[in-house]
Amino acid sequence: MSVSPANESIIAQHETLFSERAAGIKQSAVRDVFELSLDPSLVSLAGGNPYLQSLPLAKLGEIARRIIVEQGPVALQYGSGLGTEELRGQILEVMAAEGIHNVDFDDVVVTNGSQSAQDMACKVFCDPGDTVLCEDPTYVGALNTFEAYQVKAAPVLTDEDGIVPEALERRIEELRAAGERVKFLYTIPNFNNPSGITLAAERRQRVVDICRAAGVLVLEDNPYGMLRYEGEPAPTLRSLDPQNVIYMGSFSKILSPGLRIGWAAVPTHLFRRFYLAGEAVALCPPTLNQMIISDYLKEHDWRGQIDDYRQLYAARRDAMLSALEQYLPEGISYTRPEGGFFIWLTLPQGIDTYQLLQEGVKSGVIFIPGAAFSPGEESSNKLRLAFCAVDEPTITEGVKRLSALLEREIAALSA
Numbered sequence: 243m244s245v246s247p248a249n250e251s252i253i254a255q256h257e258t259l260f261s262e263r264a265a266g267i268k269q270s271a272v273r274d275v276f277e278l279s280l281d282p283s284l285v286s287l288a289g290g291n292p293y294l295q296s297l298p299l300a301k302l303g304e305i306a307r308r309i310i311v312e313q314g315p316v317a318l319q320y321g322s323g324l325g326t327e328e329l330r331g332q333i334l335e336v337m338a339a340e341g342i343h344n345v346d347f348d349d350v351v352v353t354n355g356s357q358s359a360q361d362m363a364c365k366v367f368c369d370p371g372d373t374v375l376c377e378d379p380t381y382v383g384a385l386n387t388f389e390a391y392q393v394k395a396a397p398v399l400t401d402e403d404g405i406v407p408e409a410l411e412r413r414i415e416e417l418r419a420a421g422e423r424v425k426f427l428y429t430i431p432n433f434n435n436p437s438g439i440t441l442a443a444e445r446r447q448r449v450v451d452i453c454r455a456a457g458v459l460v461l462e463d464n465p466y467g468m469l470r471y472e473g474e475p476a477p478t479l480r481s482l483d484p485q486n487v488i489y490m491g492s493f494s495k496i497l498s499p500g501l502r503i504g505w506a507a508v509p510t511h512l513f514r515r516f517y518l519a520g521e522a523v524a525l526c527p528p529t530l531n532q533m534i535i536s537d538y539l540k541e542h543d544w545r546g547q548i549d550d551y552r553q554l555y556a557a558r559r560d561a562m563l564s565a566l567e568q569y570l571p572e573g574i575s576y577t578r579p580e581g582g583f584f585i586w587l588t589l590p591q592g593i594d595t596y597q598l599l600q601e602g603v604k605s606g607v608i609f610i611p612g613a614a615f616s617p618g619e620e621s622s623n624k625l626r627l628a629f630c631a632v633d634e635p636t637i638t639e640g641v642k643r644l645s646a647l648l649e650r651e652i653a654a655l656s657a
Contacts, residue, residue, distance in 0.1 A: 246379040260653055262370075263392055275599070276610050281509060285607045285640035286320045287562075290435065291631040292495050298542055309530065314444045321519035325505070328530045333505050334538050338492065339545065340467050341477060344484045345507045350525045351517040354452025354467060356492040356504035357383050360428070362519040363461055363488060364391040366512075367425045373417055377405060379586070379615035379624070381463065384428055388617075394422070395617040401576070404431065404441030407448040414456045425489075426459035431479060433466040433582025434625035435616045440580055443476035450483040465492040465504075468548050470581035471556035485509050488516070495583075495586035496548055501531040552587045555583070560625065561634035565641035571649045583630040586612075589648065592655050594621040598647070605645040 279286035309317050330350045337345055354360045360383070368374065376384065378397030388395045396417060399409035410427070415423050427449075431441035441449070453460050463481040473650065481527035493506035508516045526640035538544065561586060566576055577586045589595065595611040602608055612624030629643075630636055 262392060265497050272445060275462075275608055275610055278603060279607065283606060284603065285627070285636055285643060286401040286609050286632070287627045287637070287640045287644070288608045289631055290628045292499065292551075293554060294498060297498070297547070297644060299302050301542060302534065302538060302571060305541070306470055306530075309413070309533050309537065313533070317533050319529060319542060321526045321532070324352075324517060324527045324554070325350070325527050326529065328536045329503075330505075331622055332536060333491070335539075337489075337507065339385055339465070341491070342474065342481050342507070346510070349508055349510055349513055351506050351508065352505045352522065352532060353490075353506055354527055355494060355499070356463060356503045356506075356525050356581065357387070358520060358524065359488075359490040359506040360384050360387045360461070360463070361523070362516055363426065364388065364393060365519045366515050367459065368425075371423070373422040373424045375410070375413065375424065375458070376617070377429060377434060377437075377614065378617065380428065381430060382614045384463070386616060393425075394424070395619055396424075396425070399485065400437075400439065402439060402551045404434070404439055404445060405429065405449055407445055407452060410449060411452045411456075413451060414452070414458060418456075424458055425455045427453055428461045428463065428603050429479070430463045430466075430487040431476070432464055433579050433584070435466070435582070436610065436612075437586040438577045438579030438582055438584045439586075440473075440476065443474075446476060450479050450487060452482060454486045456584070456608070460487040461490065462487050463490045464583040465490075465495045467491075468496055469552060469555060469583075471552055473560060473580040477533070480507060485511075487500050488512070496527075496544075496551070497538065501528075501535060503527060503531050503535055519606050555630055558629040558632070558634060558637060559585075561637045562629040562641065563613070565638045569642050569644060569645035571652055573652060574648065583628050585627045585629065587625050587627065589623045589625070589653060590655060593623045593651055595623060595625040598625070598651060600653070601647055602644065605647045607640045607647070609644065 275288045278284060279289055297393045303500055329352060330347060333350050334347060335344060364387055368391050373396050373400050374388060376395050377400050379443045385395055394625045396413065398413050399406045433440055450460060459481055464478060476590055489507040490504065493501060563578060575588045579585060599611050610626040612622035616622060
């Protein structure tokens with residue numbers, strides 16, 4: 243669409259009004275690919291969407307209807323910035339199911355998804371130019387939040403067992419020696435998004451001890467923790483150090499992302515400023531959505547529902563691992579997650595997966611390029627596959643299409 247000279251002038255004027263922070267705000271690569279995934283001709287192995295068809299949808303519909311009819315003036319009204327008392331109490335039960343017993347009721351704040359809790363943490367603890375530590379790769383939404391607050395994300399060395407404690411300690415020392423203000427470590431210790439890697443149980447105490455000794459907070463993001471398909475659960479970082487760990491949980495993966503309800507368990511001495519930072523933006527989490535979740539937790543076997551999810555996702559993970567083993571060409575490695583939604587592929591050097599995505603669209607399969615999950619602007623030879631949202635035959639077909647594409651790319655490299 244053409245732009246008139248008058249509108250060009252207005253656009254130029256408005257460009258001068260943007261804050262420095264606005265320059266760091268960009269659309270997530272995951273969102274870019276999400277639009278592609280709506281094309282029915284493509285097999286999408288991109289989106290980390292929970293499989294909501296397995297939920298008791300009729301029961302949830304009846305719960306919502308009943309709440310609005312019987313408690314509409316409350317459900318549709320403003321609520322507490324902390325969240326409803328009933329849901330906050332139930333969140334303690336959910337955390338207890340993950341082995342977290344050292345959280346008080348008054349230390350729980352309901353948030354608009356755990357993404358909101360990340361935003362609150364940056365607002366409260368970070369000034370422009372500050373540094374936060376993270377895994378590499380890490381959640382793209384967190385990276386976007388850091389950029390929006392003009393915060394530098396410093397990656398910490400990880401391996402197949404997660405963060406390397408000695409590398410974490412060394413990284414903090416190096417950054418401090420260079421004059422950097424290191425505020426917190428952001429980590430997804432269980433089934434990391436995007437790598438699927440879990441921080442080994444024997445490393446966890448060491449990681450929290452290093453951060454505590456260095457005066458660095460820990461932000462523990464744990465949306466996938468209850469979706470373990472094999473192996474023994476490791477203790478949460480919050481359970482190991484309640485005074486220095488802010489724990490972020492979510493109903494997005496174990497119930498519904500569309501309800502946009504998460505929570506944070508915050509050390510008592512940090513709590514007031516933390517929750518006020520969220521209240522200043524959202525005023526309050528949606529009351530109706532909280533009440534729907536509360537009645538669901540009371541009236542439905544939510545633990546059994548999570549068990550059903552575990553069986554469903556485990557079968558899909560196994561189907562993807564089997565297809566990768568059968569069809570992938572030589573020279574490609576991948577993670578074998580014990581839970582969560584994602585598998586992380588490492589391709590031969592020289593393949594840029596951002597460019598590869600365009601060829602993937604032509605080949606009928608889409609994924610998330612690895613560069614989206616790393617600080618900096620470097621190209622990446624890695625990519626993320628998600629197995630949660632599609633059935634086993636579709637997963638196999640998608641891996642076949644991807645493998646054929648990768649065979650061509652690898653052949654072109656050696657030509």
